[in-house]
Amino acid sequence: MHILLDVLLCDWWEMALVKVVLATQQARSDIIIMRDHMRKFVGEGFVATRHRCLYFARRLHHDEQQLDLLWMMLAAKPGAPWTYGFMDRLTPVFTSMSDQISQVEERMLQHATERFERWKQMAGGFPSITPDPFKAVTTRDWNRTLEAKKRQDRDDRAAAATAAAAAQRPHGDRVAAAAASSLKASMKSIRDHVYVDEGNVNEAQENGGEDSDGVWVLPADFKATGIYKPLAVNRTMFTLTPDIRPIRDTLRAEFEHAHAAIDLILCYLRPDERLSFRPFALLGNPGCGKSRLIRRLGELLGCKVRRYDAAGSSDNAFGGTPKRWHSASPCFPLQCVADTRTANPLILIDEVDKGGASTSGSLANALIPFLEKETASSYPDPCLEVEADLSHVNYAMTANDDSRLPSPLRDRIRIIRVPSPGVEHIESLSRSILKDLAVELNVPLAFMQPLGPDELSVVSKMWGENGSVRRLQKIIRGTVTARDQHASRH
Secondary structure, three states: OOHHHHHHOOOOHHHHHHHHHHHHHHHOOOOOOOHHHHHHHHHOOHHHHHHHHHHHHHHOOOOOOOHHHHHHHHOOOOOOHHHHOOHHHHHHHHHHHOOOOOHHHHHHHHHHHHHHHHHHHHHOOOOOOOOOHHHHOOHHHHHHHHHHHHHHHHHHHHHHHHHHHHHHOOOHHHHHHHHHHHHHHHOOOHHHHOOOOOOOHHHHHHHHOOOOOOEOOOOOOOOOOHHHHHHHHOOEOOOEOOOHHHHHHHHHHHOHHHHHHHHHHHOOOOOOOEOOOOOEEEEOOOOOOHHHHHHHHHHHHOOOEEEEEHHHOOOOHHHOEOOOOOOOEOOHHHHHHHHHOOOOOEEEEEOHHHOOEEOOEEHHHHHHHHHOHHHHOOEEEOOOOEEEOOOOOEEEEEEOOHHHOOHHHHOOOEEEEOOOOOHHHHHHHHHHHHHHHHHHHOOOHHHOOOOOHHHHHHHHHHHOOOOOHHHHHHHHHHHHHHHHHHHHOO
16 A cells, blocks of 8 residues: 555554554664654654654655655644645645555545545644544544534634623723633634744754854954955854744734744744744745745844845856956855844845846756755855855745746755735735835834725725735825825815
């Protein structure tokens, strides 16, 4: 039986663990999992067990049989969408599986497909009454979860109605506050589980040995000048990760259509440690707010963001140009480090799928050395002719079509899909757009009143089902201008 089909049909986690372990040992003689290891898998808590599963996923990274994906399935936790970040890779594997199974297995494919669709819903934030990811998608527990969700929704609506009614009565403030507090307590939030350590033991030891006072970006004996001199004279400091709970709440309030994407972005961050992302690309339709989401992410994290326009690139200038050329320039990551005076800035590569190529190379090929920690830690800059440690720089990209990305680049980044917003998201998006407009017009935010019901209605009709935040920005800007002109006449 195909191993993915076999695992999908498992009714509980321990059964899936045994099947994945047996498949791993059969495929890789260098990996030995003893009985004591199995006891630790079953006996330890979720965090420790997840670390162990991810350790084996890394050892089997891009294995021909996709065994790393099976270990990631074992590391998933219902109610924590960021632990399902492997689903984008698992989907094409599941789709191609139908061409590899026997006629006998075809009878079980329909049942497996049903469960796989539930896995995708769990990745989108669907709740669960059980912490077992395999038990959660069985028909019995799935139906129980649906019933529990309906009851919870009814209770939430009733509590909200009680709070609203209490607020209308005299002396209703305290009653409303109590009802709102009760509503907040009754609603199960996944933000309490937001800290998920993706590292294994070896990686943790490497990070623990890193000098907390910064890193030498350029060798101390290198005779640097200008803005690059401090990189050789002193250690360059890191931006540390703040408490990400309020950041997550803020982003989810501003980008209601991208909750799952936000959780997948934040899942690798660990508070009070250096800010470090796995390179990722936000994939979605034009205008769905990908670039803006990354910029807001950088602002809230206190991280310096520098943008690189891939659409205007048709060579390997991102990696630097030799000093013998008249247009000599250090590589873009080194420029960002020198400009921001931090070792781990965030580089936004906009529209990476539109990068061109010429006889001078391509952006995709220039990017690859920076996405590998080993090569980035001693990158030979062609302009300064010195090895620079750029292994701590963070990379985020946007794209409309990932099929246009070369396979070597696609294999080194996480693809995170961002859906287009709908009419129901206009109110939350408008609040965020008005904040940006206040900064653009240099007026206090208090002067930028939220859109009223009549204005929201007009904006909704003008926007239609377009789904473009860029178009919504133009409509809201025009609405605010019309509001000001009307006010000036009265």
